[in-house]
Amino acid sequence: MFCWVSPKTGFEPKYFMIGQDGDLAFFIFRNNPNNNSIYSNDIGALGSVDMKKEADNIFDFIKLFE
Numbered sequence: 737m738f739c740w741v742s743p744k745t746g747f748e749p750k751y752f753m754i755g756q757d758g759d760l761a762f763f764i765f766r767n768n769p770n771n772n773s774i775y776s777n778d779i780g781a782l783g784s785v786d787m788k789k790e791a792d793n794i795f796d797f798i799k800l801f802e
Contacts, residue, residue: 751775751787762797763787 751763759780765771774797775787791797 762790 750765750767752766753761753763754774755762756779759778761777761779763775763777765773765775772793774790774792774794776790777787778785791800
């Protein structure tokens with residue numbers, strides 16, 4: 737299991753890493769079973785950056801790449 741480790745706040749157990757493209761990692765929010773949103777973050781950033789919501793669910797996320 738991969739969880740995001742923020743340089744600013746340390747371990748972030750709320751997010752589960754589901755994929756990576758270079759320095760860009762993709763996560764799901766795991767603390768709410770009703771939230772299937774996909775988030776991204778630059779894991780190569782020097783400072784802590786807020787998660788960016790990419791899609792409401794995995795199906796909408798996949799459509800972004802079709």
